[in-house]
Amino acid sequence: MASVLSSLRQSLPCRDIQIDQLYNLFAYKDEPQIESVYVYGGTSSGKSIVVTRILEELQINHALVNLIECYSSKILFETILNSISGHLLDPKNPVPYAKCDKFVDFLNNVQKCNKMKNLDGFVLVLDNAEELRNMEFNLLPCFLRLKELTGISLPVIFISKIIFEKFYTKAGAVEPIKLYFPQYNKNELLEILSLDVEQVKKIVFKHFNKPLEFDINFYKNYLNLFLSVFYRVCRDVSELRYMSRINFIKYCEPVIYNQHSLQDSMALWRNIAPILKQSLEALYLRVDTLKPANSVKEKPMLTLELPFYAKYLLIAAYLASYNPAKDDKKLFMKHHGKQKKKLKDIRAKSKVSERLNTQLGPKPFVFDRLLAIFYSILEEKDNKMGFNNNLLVQISSLIELRLLSSVSDSCVLDGQKYKCNVNYQFIETVSRSVGFEIKKYLSDFSHI
Structure with a gap:
């Protein structure tokens, strides 16, 4: 066992404390198995690889399920059962091991699997566990008590980017063993x-x-x-x-x-x-x-290919990040009325580059403002475009590509806030590819 621990420390540097803790929890099979472990830390801090490597080195049967791929509880249950039972899906006819719509059905099928294949000591690993917040409220408490509900020694390891307190569980929920992975220095x-x-x-x-x-x-x-x-x-x-x-x-x-x-x-x-x-x-x-x-x-980095509507969404996001909200009416409405020139507006025309909004960095904006600007600049190209799920998918893709970043918690009810991450040269090339004149809609250049 000492050689296994030494090998893990050598192949996974700078994670000795976390390796020792997980090793002590799972290496000694003669001791009572724990119910659940909550592993959390920032992106790319070694959580998933440390957990899986320890389970592999200790030769513990386990199933790794990525919750990003399981966007509904039904798919989550069926994916877990396929992994636990060793059921392989036929590409031509992908029939799962068992169809499950409710947690009760899932528990019954787990017990059936246990009769055919002893599951004592089997470990269930749920990666990206923060996605449970977007599913039924009872899933997290039930997975925390999976050992108690099934009568099987079936520990669950949750791997997440957020602290456990952000799940907003009700009082009385079982507290897992928490293990923190700090960012690398x-x-x-x-x-x-x-x-x-x-x-x-x-x-x-x-x-x-x-x-x-x-x-x-x-x-x-x-x-x-x-x-x-x-x-x-x-x-x-x-x-x-x-x-x-x-x-x-x-x-x-x-x-x-x-x-x-x-x-x-x-x-x-x-x-x-x-x-x-x-x-x-x-x-x-x-x-x-x-x-x-x-x-x-x-x-070269400006040659990134994006779908047509994603380009306009990115342009709208840039305009929302680098234009003051008070200028939206003047910039994006055709009939906004006449405005008298004020002294401060005249002085603004001659402001130095250090004071330009495009030089001060992006500001956060709400989702509703993004859509309003998007429909305004797209009106001349496609006035029949309505709101649909495709737009939400495009926004998610832009966030995954790090062209946009979300600056508010996903549980915030009064609207998500975003920030545009691209610079002016990037957005100018994107605008040119769709025939859009970006300078015309920027407050910094509106006087030109």
Whole structure:
């Protein structure tokens, strides 16, 4: 057992405390099994991989269910039963192990599975458990008491991005064992990313068709420079790993072409610094920044393809983020009445760039305002477009692509608030692709 623990610590760095806690909970089979564990922490903090690796190393049968894929309780129940029973779906005729609409039916089918296949010690892992808040209110309390309700030693591990208190459970609900995964600090990210050195060597060889021999210290020096730019804006390990790899190719170019040596760290830094700052604009977009742009004005990350309505939604979001709400009537209504020029309006025409809204950063806006601007700017193109679920899907896609970000809790009843994450160059290219003149609808340029 000690060798298993040592192997886990080595392969999953900077998570020794969490590994020890989970190991103590599940490694000793002669002790009574716990009912539920609530694992929580920020995005990409190692929650899922630590949980699954420990269960695999301890050879514990388990089922990992991603609740994002289970948008209804019926699909959730059937997915769990398929995993517990080992039932494989036929692609031509995907019939589940059993059809379940209610939690009572789910419990009965779990007990049937237990008779055919002993489920004692089986662990159910519910990833993205915060999605339970969007389902029936009784699901969380029932899963917390699953061992008691089924009479089977069937622990449940919840993996979530939010604290347990945000589930708003009623008094008397069973409290799970809580395990927190903090965000990685800079030194921990450096240690994790430096494990990729051998894979990075292969990437460099594949790109240049020429090997480059360097030691771990050379790669760590690069990662220090890389994190000095990216650490403040991103803590996502997977995204940092991706961006560090593609930018390392640019870092190595002067060495490959014999312009500088491996030891000339200052010259390499001066070469890569502007490239790293430019790469910040492509963060989370996963577009190929190594390909040359079609023109000087068009940057490679601006070639991201979006559906027609998604482009207009993104334009509307940018306008809502960078225009004051008081200017909406003047900018988006055809017959808003005559307005007298005031002294402050005249002075606003000559304000310096530091005071421009487009230079001050995005402001949050409500969902209703986004839709109002969207329909206003789309009116000339498609005046028959009505509100439907497709628009909600497009907004969700923009959030997943990190082009928009939600700045309010999903349980807020008085309207969701969003913020646009793209810069002016990006939105200008998107606007040009649909024939929309963005400057005409920005307060900063309305006087031109």
